[in-house]
Amino acid sequence: MARTAVSGRLTWRAATLAEARWESPTARTLVLDVPDWPGHLPGQHIDVRLTAEDGYRAQRSYSIASAWQPGGKVELTIQRLDDGEVSPYLTDVIEVGEQLELRGPVGGWFVWRPQQTAPVLLVAGGSGLVPLMAMVRARAVAGTRQPFRLIYSVRTPEDLLYGDELRRRVREDQGLDVHHVYTRKTPDGWPSPAKRIDVAALNTYGWPPDFGPDCYVCGPTTFVETAADILVALGHDPRRIRTERFGGTS
């Protein structure tokens, strides 16, 4: 799988929207049927290209949300940005059965491979959860036992992605822990007030640096820089911290 995912030059191919579901009031998962998809690693992304009727084109990158299984489909979770150019089309306009062009999978650096034996710390800001969710899912598919901890920073409980699935996985996937940080509004009865991700959260709910965890941080640029700086300050090896920033531009 990994081999086919990284060999040969890439070109654009057609994908068909097979299914779609809402993950939150503003985020929709697109399940794409891509003939001859070579497979992908969790953390990889694809480029989507849209062409308007007058020939105008726009291109965006989206992380893949699903773990690959032979014969499976490719899932993207798109967060709608209201003044965006592409995301409102993908969340609200494109219908099941319609096609778009994509190129991928791409990216071999911000990936987790099941062969990695170290414990894993995932730090997600908002829809930065998407590629990290692919890692959580790939771990389950591979049936491996590396302990995973996910710290997921989100604005409000309504913005949570994959809420039911994460609750189920914490019960069923042995060795997976999830901690939420709410930055604007907490659920009723939450033990602490809304706050941004901080030293205490990463220290308490992450791994001690001595365990040599592989850390993956994904989210908006400022979130990623804050979290990565804290991890380094806590003593984590910068070479084991992998980051993916997204601009949230549209």
Add this chain to the structure above:
Amino acid sequence: MTSTPLDGSSTAGGGLPLDGNAMAGDLREIFAVDVTAARYVCAGCTHTDAVGTLMVWPHSPGLVARCPHCSDVVIRVVRAPGRVFLDLRGSVRLEVPLEGG
């Protein structure tokens, strides 16, 4: 989710950088291997790390990747219809891992 205009077609703002991962698609259209996992050596300061760690300004109007250590330009990618210009003068070398090597 990343949301990165890679073709300069977007009219969205360009203040904060992305990282080298954002170049993966454009580079995979040129190279037979993934270059974001390759190690670069910065021509400005000799810092070395994965291409995925570079700071990338994707809408500028080409794509500019700078060293996070000294902010010198390491890679420039300009896409034209039917061709791509790749300027690597800011990189002393690229060390590319090969699968099964």
Add this chain to the structure above:
Amino acid sequence: MGIISRGFGGRRRESVPGLPPGQYLTHDFPVLSAGPTPRIPLDRWRFTVTTETGEKTSWDWKEFQALPAEDVTVDIHCVTKWSKLGTTWRGVSIETLLENVDTVAEYSMVHSFGGYTTNVPLEDLLDGKAWIAYQFDGEDLHPEHGGPARLLIPHLYFWKSAKWVNGLQLMPEDEPGFWEAAGYHMYGDPWREQRYQGD
């Protein structure tokens, strides 16, 4: 491959007559940056003209502000295909800056804080065709649009209108700047659609 996404309009744009080929009209002012936005305190701002013999003439912010300024209304055309009509600027013409500069150079390299460069033939900077602008739309030029001051050379693609300018180097021969060395056209005339090398 020709997959058309019905219902995908893209960002609001108009293809209107009178624009250079391949351009769309925009009403925003998109920001394109090749690096971090430099924040230049006015007391450290300086603009220096260097001739082909190495002779330098420079102005600090106060001296620059004392030069005769002009208000201009121009159309601008970005190589990423947007055009914006009737933009209003205030600045000092390059003609004014070069008034007492002795040169036979035919080319120039525009330099910016942050290291950006772009090349322009000297005659394209003269005769009221280019300015160092420090106001846009009646306001001080915002750093993300090139403030304190940027080159304004509206008859060429807008990457030539370098942001955060700090110098003009006069040269006997043409040399490529930051984008020209990486594949963009040496001259960049939007009416001849000179986007990339060889266009």
